[in-house]
Structures are given as C-alpha cells and as structure tokens.
Amino acid sequence: MIRPPTSNLQPPTMNHQPHKYPDIVVIDCDGVLTDGKLTINSSGTKLLKQFHTRDVRAIRELVSSGVEVYIVTADDWEGTAHFAKKVGAEYVYMRDKSKVPEMLANRPYICVGDDAWDIPMITAAKISFCPANADTLVKTFCHMVLETKGGEGVIAELLHALDNLAKEVNPITYV
Numbered sequence: 001m002i003r004p005p006t007s008n009l010q011p012p013t014m015n016h017q018p019h020k021y022p023d024i025v026v027i028d029c030d031g032v033l034t035d036g037k038l039t040i041n042s043s044g045t046k047l048l049k050q051f052h053t054r055d056v057r058a059i060r061e062l063v064s065s066g067v068e069v070y071i072v073t074a075d076d077w078e079g080t081a082h083f084a085k086k087v088g089a090e091y092v093y094m095r096d097k098s099k100v101p102e103m104l105a106n107r108p109y110i111c112v113g114d115d116a117w118d119i120p121m122i123t124a125a126k127i128s129f130c131p132a133n134a135d136t137l138v139k140t141f142c143h144m145v146l147e148t149k150g151g152e153g154v155i156a157e158l159l160h161a162l163d164n165l166a167k168e169v170n171p172i173t174y175v
Contacts, residue, residue: 024109025062026100026121027089027155029073029080031114032131035151046077054153056087061159063088072100074117097121112158114138114150127165129158 030036033055039047062069069089073080076093084091092103098120100109111118111125114134122128122141130142131150139145148157 023066024068024070024104024107025158026070026072026104026109026111026125027059028097028113028115028118028121029071029083030075031134031150032112032154033071033083033151035149036114046075046079049077049079050151051083052151052153052156054156058153058155058159059087059089062155070100070104072097072121098124100124110158110162112154113142129154129161 027033030038030049033051034049038049041047059069069087070092071080071084071089072092072094074093074095074097081091081093094100094103095117097113097117100111100121101124108126111122111128112130113119113122113128114130115138116135119138119141122130122138127144128142129144129146130138131152131154132145132147133149134142134145144161146154146157146161148154
C-alpha cells in the first residue's frame, strides 16, 4: 500500500492475532523460505541454502507480536535450526507433516507450504497459503496463492495478506 508522505504517519501496529486468526503460523522451509535448491558438494554434504532478509524481518515481527512460529521441514540440515533460532521460531524436523495438528494439540493455525509433502498440514490449517511457484497440485489446496516466489520474501508478503484479511474483519489501527 502506498501512503502519502507525512511527518506524523507511524507504521501500523501488528494487529493480527486479536482477530479471528490463529495465533500459530506453520512454515515449510524448502521452497517457501528458500528457493528449494540445495548446494551439495561431491561427497554429498549440503553446503548452503539461502534465506531472504525480508523473511527474517517478517518472522521476527510475528514472533514479537506473540505469534508462535514453527518452521517445519522434512530436511534435517542443521542450518535450518540455526535460522529458526535466529528469528525466534521453533524448528521442527518432521517428515510426516500430517502430524502437525497433533504436534500443536489440534489448535488452529495458518500454514505456508509449497510441495506435495506439505499437503497434509495445508489441508488441516484454518487458512493456508503457498508461494507463486508452488507445485500446481498444492495451489489447488491453498486458500491463497501469494505473488512471491519461494526464497524471495514469501513471509513478508504473508504479513501483507494477513493485514488485508484483518482489515476485512477489524480495520488496522495507526498510532
């Protein structure tokens, strides 16, 4: 949203969770927070994945507003655990993502996923999102397909989508 320049304008307050939205966000790692590509050396060791700084900011905003953020991944690469710790999220290594609702004691949650392995946690979510370049089948199960591709700031766009949904229920307030 473009706002007219003014010296008195303050950023909107993070006002997501007091609405009808779950206070839990579950995010798949590969293909959502990253572009899904792996850099592997000749001995088979995973060397790196890249995370976007916009997602660092967005996840930190969610966490600071009291939202529980879980990064759920089927890949046991240690770098994801370090990333989760950096942004204040919980790291969950889980190949069978149909167990996400049980892990959360069946509390409602928002989900972002991109691939076939994510479908069980997507279909169990109260509201589900996927990046623009998600698997075609996954797009059919999500409530909203975001415009951002995986690894390019998907969670930052998710915050905008949540703000827009919140406006429909309870307009965002400015301080």
